[in-house]
Amino acid sequence: MTTPLVLLPSDEVPRDYLPANNSNPLRLGPGLRILSQPSSKSADSKHVLTATQAGLLTTDAKKNTVSLLSFPNRRYIPTVNDFVIAQIHHSSADFFHCMVSPHTAHALLGQLSFEGASKKTRPMLKQGELVYARVLSVGVGAGAEVELTCVSPSTGKAEGGMGPLAGGMVFDVSTGMAARLIRANNPSAEIDEIEGLVILAELDKKLDPFGGFELAVGRNGKVWVNCSDSEENTVKATVAIGRCLQETDQKNLHPHDQKKLVSKVLREMKLT
Amino acid sequence: MASTTASHATPPSLSLPPSQFARLQPHAYLLAHLSPPAASNQPSLRANGRAASQFRVTSANAGSLTHTNGSAVVRIGDTAAVCGVRAEILNTEDIASWSVSHASDEQTDDKKSKSEEGDTDSQDKEDRAHIQDLNLLVPNLSLSTGCAPGFTPGAAPSALAQSLSHQLLSLLHSTRLVQADDLRIWYQPPNLEAEALGEQMDVDSEESGNPAREIKAFWVLYIDVMIISLAGNPFDAAWASVLAALRDTKLPKAWWDDDNETILCSDDIADAKKLSLRGLPIASSFCSFEADAAAGWRSVIIPDAEEQKAQEQKQKKQGMQQRWVLADPDGYEEGLSQERACVVVDKENDGKAKTVIVKMEKHGGWALDGDDMRQLVDVSAQRWDEMKRILDQC
Amino acid sequence: MIGPTASLSHLHRADGSASYKCPATGYNILGAVNAPVELPGRRDALKPEEATVEVFVKPGTTTAGVGERYVEGLLRSVLGKVVLGREKGFPRRGVVLTLAIVGGENIERGDSYLTVFPALLHAGLLSMISASVPLSMTFSATLLGVTKSGDIVRDPSPAAAKAAVSLHVFAISSKNHLLLNESEGRFDFDTWELARQNAVTICQGSSKGSDGDVNMEEEKNASGNGFIRETVEDQIYSDYVYKLDSI
Numbered sequence: 018m019t020t021p022l023v024l025l026p027s028d029e030v031p032r033d034y035l036p037a038n039n040s041n042p043l044r045l046g047p048g049l050r051i052l053s054q055p056s057s058k059s060a061d062s063k064h065v066l067t068a069t070q071a072g073l074l075t076t077d078a079k080k081n082t083v084s085l086l087s088f089p090n091r092r093y094i095p096t097v098n099d100f101v102i103a104q105i106h107h108s109s110a111d112f113f114h115c116m117v118s119p120h121t122a123h124a125l126l127g128q129l130s131f132e133g134a135s136k137k138t139r140p141m142l143k144q145g146e147l148v149y150a151r152v153l154s155v156g157v158g159a160g161a162e163v164e165l166t167c168v169s170p171s172t173g174k175a176e177g178g179m180g181p182l183a184g185g186m187v188f189d190v191s192t193g194m195a196a197r198l199i200r201a202n203n204p205s206a207e208i209d210e211i212e213g214l215v216i217l218a219e220l221d222k223k224l225d226p227f228g229g230f231e232l233a234v235g236r237n238g239k240v241w242v243n244c245s246d247s248e249e250n251t252v253k254a255t256v257a258i259g260r261c262l263q264e265t266d267q268k269n270l271h272p273h274d275q276k277k278l279v280s281k282v283l284r285e286m287k288l289t
Numbered sequence: 290m291a292s293t294t295a296s297h298a299t300p301p302s303l304s305l306p307p308s309q310f311a312r313l314q315p316h317a318y319l320l321a322h323l324s325p326p327a328a329s330n331q332p333s334l335r336a337n338g339r340a341a342s343q344f345r346v347t348s349a350n351a352g353s354l355t356h357t358n359g360s361a362v363v364r365i366g367d368t369a370a371v372c373g374v375r376a377e378i379l380n381t382e383d384i385a386s387w388s389v390s391h392a393s394d395e396q397t398d399d400k401k402s403k404s405e406e407g408d409t410d411s412q413d414k415e416d417r418a419h420i421q422d423l424n425l426l427v428p429n430l431s432l433s434t435g436c437a438p439g440f441t442p443g444a445a446p447s448a449l450a451q452s453l454s455h456q457l458l459s460l461l462h463s464t465r466l467v468q469a470d471d472l473r474i475w476y477q478p479p480n481l482e483a484e485a486l487g488e489q490m491d492v493d494s495e496e497s498g499n500p501a502r503e504i505k506a507f508w509v510l511y512i513d514v515m516i517i518s519l520a521g522n523p524f525d526a527a528w529a530s531v532l533a534a535l536r537d538t539k540l541p542k543a544w545w546d547d548d549n550e551t552i553l554c555s556d557d558i559a560d561a562k563k564l565s566l567r568g569l570p571i572a573s574s575f576c577s578f579e580a581d582a583a584a585g586w587r588s589v590i591i592p593d594a595e596e597q598k599a600q601e602q603k604q605k606k607q608g609m610q611q612r613w614v615l616a617d618p619d620g621y622e623e624g625l626s627q628e629r630a631c632v633v634v635d636k637e638n639d640g641k642a643k644t645v646i647v648k649m650e651k652h653g654g655w656a657l658d659g660d661d662m663r664q665l666v667d668v669s670a671q672r673w674d675e676m677k678r679i680l681d682q683c
Numbered sequence: 684m685i686g687p688t689a690s691l692s693h694l695h696r697a698d699g700s701a702s703y704k705c706p707a708t709g710y711n712i713l714g715a716v717n718a719p720v721e722l723p724g725r726r727d728a729l730k731p732e733e734a735t736v737e738v739f740v741k742p743g744t745t746t747a748g749v750g751e752r753y754v755e756g757l758l759r760s761v762l763g764k765v766v767l768g769r770e771k772g773f774p775r776r777g778v779v780l781t782l783a784i785v786g787g788e789n790i791e792r793g794d795s796y797l798t799v800f801p802a803l804l805h806a807g808l809l810s811m812i813s814a815s816v817p818l819s820m821t822f823s824a825t826l827l828g829v830t831k832s833g834d835i836v837r838d839p840s841p842a843a844a845k846a847a848v849s850l851h852v853f854a855i856s857s858k859n860h861l862l863l864n865e866s867e868g869r870f871d872f873d874t875w876e877l878a879r880q881n882a883v884t885i886c887q888g889s890s891k892g893s894d895g896d897v898n899m900e901e902e903k904n905a906s907g908n909g910f911i912r913e914t915v916e917d918q919i920y921s922d923y924v925y926k927l928d929s930i
Contacts, residue, residue: 021927023916026818027591027857047771048815052590065590069767069817071915073923088691089922091815092698092718094772120720121776155771191695193922213925267695269922417845421793451752458749458793463867591819594859627764648867649875653760655860659879662864666872 046084089193102235132175185243359538367520372530476545628654699814707838711786714810719776734768823907853882
């Protein structure tokens with residue numbers, strides 16, 4: 018592995034950092050774009066990859082991708098197939114208008130895009146209720162509207178826990194943290210992909226006697242937490258999980274400190 | 290351009306009259322004018338018929354408003370600015386910090402200016418202290434309703450109007466156009482002590498023999514500019530109108546009347562005095578029009594400054610100019626370019642000595658570099674001669 | 684000379700933020716960026732295919748006046764050109780930058796704004812980078828004062844700036860373009876050109892004529908663009924420390 022490389026906007030991606038595998042087309046992540054040399058002669062046209070954002074260059078030889086890990090505090094920009102946690106703002110004849118990130122236009126969620134929904138069986142969601150949904154389309158060009166769905170377009174099933182989120186509580190984390198949580202929770206994640214996030218495993222272990230918890234992570238920087246224990250402990254455990262996640266995020270804690278944090282918070286909440 | 294041949298007898302053709310082409314494809318329209326096909330043998334002109342470094346027809350008229358101390362109307366093409374200067378008296382008694390900050394150092398200042406008339410440095414500082422700290426110049430620019438589409442009645446002063454006001458004020462300060470001495474109203478106390486004490490005065494005659502004169506009041510100049518028609522390049526017009534109005538301004542003779550303890554003004558026009566301005570700074574604005582409408586956005590590598598220069602020169606040789614610097618842009622051209630430059634020059638010794646730059650700015654792009662700026666300074670120097678002639682005539 | 688200091692992303696509720704402190708001129712700027720956001724009011728009259736850049740400057744002790752409007756306009760025109768407003772998620776939306784002058788000499792009505800300008804530009808750029816707003820290039824800026832004897836002083840203090848014959852602000856992009864120039868005072872073109880060359884050296888660092896690696900490294904970091912790079916690298920390294928540990 019070559020040394021880690023931080024790129025600034027307009028920096029070129031050095032060729033020796035690109036995956037050598039040439040059989041598949043190279044896929045670019047956000048923050049990178051391909052530019053061609055402006056030249057009157059087409060013969061010596063040259064292409065380069067340049068960064069448009071500042072970030073750490075990462076490559077995946079298996080998937081043949083290059084991407085730029087930018088600042089974790091950035092705003093979420095809807096991308097097709099991302100899981101998000103959206104809040105219903107109001108509903109109209111055909112759509113629920115949902116809030117995905119603050120100060121942006123509402124995303125649309127079809128009244129019928131729920132598993133097994135028909136005119137009669139569709140869920141009657143009220144203002145403020147939460148859904149776990151997937152970005153279906155983001156539209157093209159100016160004035161594009163973001164559309165969400167709670168079913169997988171191919172199967173018509175609510176895969177990955179999509180649908181209304183009942184109970185529980187939502188915590189805001191940075192988008193970078195949300196992406197990390199998703200990657201770390203991937204069942205096929207290898208040890209090196211856990212990315213120094215031991216907090217969930219630790220919480221899982223410690224909170225098991227209290228009935229465990231449910232967690233949904235939206236790419237838009239929202240984490241929904243629900244505990245299924247008795248009244249008293251439910252609130253305590255939920256708040257404890259939220260606090261742990263937010264503090265890990267804001268202070269960018271090392272795995273060792275994450276474990277310490279979990280013990281500290283649970284002790285304070287009298288959940289040990 | 291080709292569409293003008295379409296005659297009324299033929300069925301509706303696919304070509305458009307030029308005015309519609311100009312609205313639908315503004316960028317292509319201007320580009321077609323600036324780079325005519327080589328075969329047509331036409332010179333490269335802007336859509337308004339001017340050459341790239343040609344300014345619009347400028348006219349100025351001073352003293353148009355009767356109830357002001359000085360006024361001027363300047364018209365540059367379809368952009369017209371009216372400026373009125375109103376002088377009001379500011380008593381030093383009304384300045385909160387006056388007795389603390391100035392009373393003490395006034396005498397020394399006074400002495401200094403008497404003893405070393407040639408020392409402009411200390412005078413400069415004094416001017417700055419008075420004009421700037423006491424806000425003796427108060428320019429305000431308003432873009433009146435209807436001066437251009439988009440200015441609706443009753444709206445708060447737009448960001449453009451506010452920033453132009455600031456530009457006028459900071460240019461007035463940085464060029465030190467108005468001399469603070471013109472704005473001071475002095476009082477020379479009579480030498481009463483000398484009479485009373487008679488010959489006993491020998492000991493400290495230097496100090497009290499001639500009581501120090503003191504400043505009793507200042508003139509504050511309210512400089513109101515109104516853009517009555519906006520067709521691009523408001524700053525040049527506004528500044529020219531301020532300059533012409535200040536050249537026109539006459540302040541009545543004012544003095545401190547010790548008996549009434551107030552300032553009195555003479556209503557005799559013969560007593561009124563013109564302001565003595567420092568130099569004649571003239572502003573010239575430019576914009577840079579690029580052949581590629583989406584320059585910087587297309588998927589091309591932005592070349593280094595050096596590469597870009599080399600490329601441009603190569604293209605120029607091939608007769609493919611990629612960028613034009615347009616002097617005095619009109620509203621249409623301003624809408625098509627992002628990069629702006631403004632140069633304010635003055636010529637010392639009434640135009641006979643060398644050119645001095647008093648302000649230079651460029652922003653909004655990266656096409657103009659040092660060499661371009663040098664050319665702009667030369668163009669601005671030529672413009673200075675033209676404007677001086679116009680302002681002298683008005 | 685004490686170099687400037689900067690830090691990134693310390694406001695949690697903004698999409699991007701930065702603070703920039705220049706000890707030479709005494710200014711301390713705090714910047715925050717929210718992007719892309721929906722702007723109130725219809726923006727269709729403006730260019731709908733691009734993002735609109737909005738800049739707000741808040742002076743430390745007073746309310747914003749005409750001077751701030753002017754600086755906002757300049758910042759908007761410089762940053763608006765650098766921001767790639769057609770990237771995904773940005774067209775028709777807004778990039779809102781707020782800059783607060785937290786410390787430094789107060790700028791009175793009608794005073795020259797040139798002295799704070801480089802600090803505002805740096806804080807604005809770093810905030811944009813911190814919010815991951817797509818940019819076509821980075822830049823750095825410098826303030827130069829020309830004294831009566833004709834010497835060019837870098838980052839003059841407010842008192843020295845007042846005494847200077849002319850003041851010049853230059854912003855030089857990472858690719859050596861002249862992005863912005865604001866000059867005032869009394870000067871001729873040769874002085875300006877000299878100041879410009881000085882500014883290029885300050886912003887880019889001198890690539891030629893250094894003797895040895897150590898010197899090269901030092902000069903690179905001392906340059907304006909080098910400083911921006913270093914600040915961003917430090918923040919990225921600390922944000923992705925978990926990633927770098929495993930490598």
